[in-house]
Amino acid sequence: MLKETIEGLNIKPNGVYVDVTFGGGGHSRAILERMDSIGDLSFDIGHLYSFDQDKDALRNAIEDERWTFVHSNFRYLRNWMDYYGVEHIDGLLADLGVSFHHFDCPERGFSFRFSAPLDMRMNQTAKRTAADIVNGYSEEELAKILYLYGEMKNGRGIARNICKARSQKAILRTEDLVAASRIPAEMSKELARLFQALRIEVNDEMGALREMLVAARDLLKPGGRIAILTYHSLEDRLVKNFFRSGNLEGTIEKDFYGNILTPFEVIEKGREASEEEVERNPRARSAKLRVAEKLIVNNS
Ligand SMILES: C[S@@+](CC[C@H](N)C(=O)[O-])C[C@H]1O[C@@H](n2cnc3c(N)ncnc32)[C@H](O)[C@@H]1O
Incomplete structure (x- = not known):
């Protein structure tokens, strides 16, 4: 949904944008293609700040004076914008989760298809790996993350299997986890859910998303837009409720007359990829695009 996401941002050629x-x-x-170039007659050239917590992303660096790479977790969006002296932004884009690169790098441990250390850190310098969680969390804590982040209805049973297996021998590699879970190899969707749940916990993806949403809301100019591609129901629900209410609790406040008080107008309500796109890129199957515009008159 690249085209739809970029269109959703409604890019101003001299605006300040963030791709987190x-x-x-x-x-x-x-985004850069839609902005003024240095040679253009405009006096104020726009700028794009691109975040990634994975230093490997810098291999794809763009040589362009209008572009700055920020090697950081996007939860620190506000601090980095302060650092660069940016008070307001015209738009922000987030394409959540992991990249093809992560799945294609066997040694990073994101995929159950490759034998690798149980790592799953997007930021290679972070302290906690998937092995720490699998061997250190209580059965109850494991069951909770499998249920919440993997949407595994049988999360309790899988957590029990993992705890039984680790009492014999530490679970240190991807294949150890697959065996410990006792999920049959042909149930690849279940295995994908197990790995997704751990990845979300390792990288505190929900916590980072919450902090980034609040910072983005406060940084956006009136008329500015946030476009977010979500890939699982928990993050999608968080973004949906945040766009509707303007707060993390999703509490809809109303004025005396019953009008909803919110800083946003919702522009896209969870658009899904076309069948052709899903055929080309299976990851797009679970993608949902949500776009919101900051209201000119903030009625919250
Ligand atoms: C789905 S990919 C983005 C792909 C990108 N839109 C493109 O066009 O190639 C998600 C990227 O965001 C990064 N990422 C995920 N969560 C992050 C966070 N909290 N802070 C910074 N980067 C993050 C990942 O390392 C990954 O490289």
């Missing part, structure tokens, strides 16, 4: 999930740089390049 740079990855391979496809979205960032598309």
Whole structure:
């Protein structure tokens, strides 16, 4: 949904934009293409700040004076914008989760298809790995993350299997986890859910998303837009409720007359990829695009 996401941002050629999930740089390049070039007659040239917590993303660096790479977790968006002296932004894009690069790098441990250390850190310098969680969390804590982040209805049973297996021998590699879970190899969707749940916990993806949403709301200019591609129901629900209410609790406040008080107008309500796109890129199957515009008159 690259085209739809970029269109959703309604880019101003001299605006200030943030792509908080740079990855391979496809979205960032598309944003820059829509902005004025240095040679253009405009006095104030726009700028794009692209974040990625994975230093490997810098291999896709863009040579362009209008572009700055920020090697950081996007939860620190506000601090970095302060650092660069940016008070307001015209738009922000987030294409959440992991990139193709992560799945294609066997040694990073994101995929159950490759034998690798159980790592799953997007930021290679972070302290906690998936092995720490699998061997250190209580059965109850494991069951909770499998249920919440993997949407695994049988999370309790899987957590029990993992705890039984680790009492014999520490679970240190991807294949150890697959065996410990006792999920049959042919149930690849279940295995994908197990790995997704751990990845979300390792990288505190929900916590980072919450902090980034609040910072983005406060940084956005009136008329500015946030476009977010979500890939699982928990993050999608958080973004949906945040766009509707303007707060993390999703509490809808109303004025005396019953009008909803919110800083946003919702522009896209969870658009899904076309069948052709899903055929080309299976990851797009679970993608949902949500776009919101900051209201000119903030009625919250
Ligand atoms: C789905 S990919 C983005 C792909 C990108 N839109 C493109 O066009 O190639 C997500 C990227 O965001 C990064 N990422 C995920 N969560 C992050 C966070 N909290 N802070 C910074 N980067 C993050 C990942 O390392 C990954 O490279």
